[in-house]
Amino acid sequence: MLVIGAGVVGAACAYACTAAGLTVTVVDRGAIAGGTTSAGEGNILVSDKEPGPELDLALLSSRLWQDISADLDARCLEYESKGGVVVAGSAATATGLRALTAGQRAVGVDAVDLDQDELFQLEPNISRDVVGGALYRQDAQVHPMLATVHLLRRARQAGAVVRTGTTVVAFLRDRQGAVIGVKTDPADEFYARWVINAAGTWAGQVAELAGAPVPVLPRRGFVLVTEPLPRVVRHKVYTAEYLANVASDDAGLETSVVVEGTKSGTVLIGASRERVGFDRTFSLPVLRRLATQAIGVFPFLEKVSLLRSYLGFRPYCPDHLPVIGPDPRVPGLVHACGHEGAGIGLAAATGHVIAQLLTDQRPAVDLTPLRPHRFEEAAR
Amino acid sequence: MITFSFDGKHIEAEPGQTVGAALIAAGHRSWRLTRKDGKARGIFCGIGVCFDCLATISGGPNQRACLTEVRPGDVVETQEGAGHGDLAC
Structure with a gap:
């Protein structure tokens, strides 16, 4: 699989997917944790969410961040379960x-x-x-950039390749129109069974490039x-x-x-x-x-x-929910974006459910409310 | 000459002299203890850039001794860590 975006969400996807045995490449046009992730506060919150799909994801994430901090050393991440x-x-x-x-x-x-x-x-x-x-x-805090770097460190140990300074300029497709990789600048081609859109605040532009718009x-x-x-x-x-x-x-x-x-x-x-x-x-x-x-x-x-x-x-996104899951409009494209101000917190669960999806397991939380094409359905 | 105190000691300064300059002239080299290891710190860059010479001056912590002019009667104290110890909880 190929992940677009080396922020905390892309890193969490790489971490969970390498652990699940997938071959992972991460590309980012800038540096690791250099965009959306670089400017947050590191919130891992369940408190600010009403019962619903986002809270389900947050509760899962709160548990997973504990596991991650045990795996990667809480001190490295400045993880604090301070409440x-x-x-x-x-x-x-x-x-x-x-x-x-x-x-x-x-x-x-x-x-x-x-x-x-x-x-x-x-x-x-x-x-x-x-x-x-x-x-x-259950509310906790983590240093967003350190968390991203250490998630990618573990993913690399498990075989992931991370390419920074690499901008996706086009999607590669098969004859049926399914995404099979990306073309980049500097000129290169990466082939993958799935391409994950984890481009943070710029995920809307990546989705547009793929011909499957999501309003991020x-x-x-x-x-x-x-x-x-x-x-x-x-x-x-x-x-x-x-x-x-x-x-x-x-x-x-x-x-x-x-x-x-x-x-x-x-x-x-x-x-x-x-x-x-x-x-x-x-x-x-x-x-x-x-x-x-x-x-x-x-x-x-x-x-x-x-x-x-x-x-x-x-x-x-207009409904304040993230976009997580495969895009039925463009087979091979999977979104992991639109987390608004909760991206650091929700990253762990996002990576986890993406890994479950790509290994044909049932996701730990119901992703129906987070489906990428819900905005088009609403407009119809 | 004007006078001020440093950790209870009486110090003299020229008018216009900075707290840092007056302390150095009086033979003192350090007036802060670092936050983590409690190591002594005083003048390093001397031009307001490095923030190493922070002191508690007349009650206000984190003031750069190298830039702060002595006022008569100032009470300068060795700053422990980040200062604001009264707020610690």
Whole structure:
């Protein structure tokens, strides 16, 4: 098989497929983990998903990341099963959050409702204005680039070939139109029984090139990075408003704060969401809003310096679900894309089910809602 | 001459001198302990680039001693790790 994209999803596909005995080549027009994967936060979350196909995938992924970190050494990946804490700023939000946790518990999420005192115990530096929240022990964190590199390291040990700086310029086809490989620049040809589209935010362009469009679009997100600090934030902490924003269809700027410490001591502050295409312009108003919201949750941040910020493009589909599975319009083409802001977390399960599909096993989760051609069906 | 304190010691400085220059002139070579191994650090580049000479100056951690001008009465303290120890939890 051939994987287009050496980001975390492509790497997880290569990892799982080599383990399943397949011969794997990975190509990327840039560097390993140089695109979509390079600009995220490393979230492995079950907390931010409502019961449904994405949560099924997230629960599977949460287990698989534990296995991967045991296989590759958690320290190499900076994998931390630190847990997530969601906070509610008002009684109404707290009520909504309790309804969400009840539904999540019913499908296997470890979600514990917290009152104010319990919250202060878990996060001593949190604002005294929060009224309640929830603890999610399954939420974890990983360093996205390190995870990608080490997944590919293991895949290479199992025989995979990784070719960076190699852009796919055309699909090779047999007489029936099935994909049998790709043509690249620098000029080369790679033949494969399956071609996996794991091109992140650019997966829509790869799908277009294959003549099987999937609507993967960029959603811009900024992340702020503070100066190194001692451990000041214990979990992945975010406001319940984040949940509403992830599912929103609003094209304008949305911000809802996510705060977390890292192994290196810096604190990361996300997450804004804007639909502005691939515009990389720095935006002070967005950063200011994120910082203000972060100070609202952790007042001590007011006296902490920011070192820098970065931005990335989250690959989203109109229904906010990823695209995973073979494309019936173009035999031989398999998609593994459209994970929006959850790509790091969902990568492990995505690789796993792709390997199951390609070895004729029944996928561990039902992929019907994630089928690539669902958008055309809806348009009909 | 103006005066400031460093870890409780009385130090004199020329007006306009940086904290780093005044400390070196007074015979001190280090005023930070690294985050992981607690190793001593002081002036390295001396021009604000390397962030090695960070100190806690009048309560504010992570200030570059090589760029920060001494103010009369400043309280300079050896910084342990990333500073902000009061927030650690």
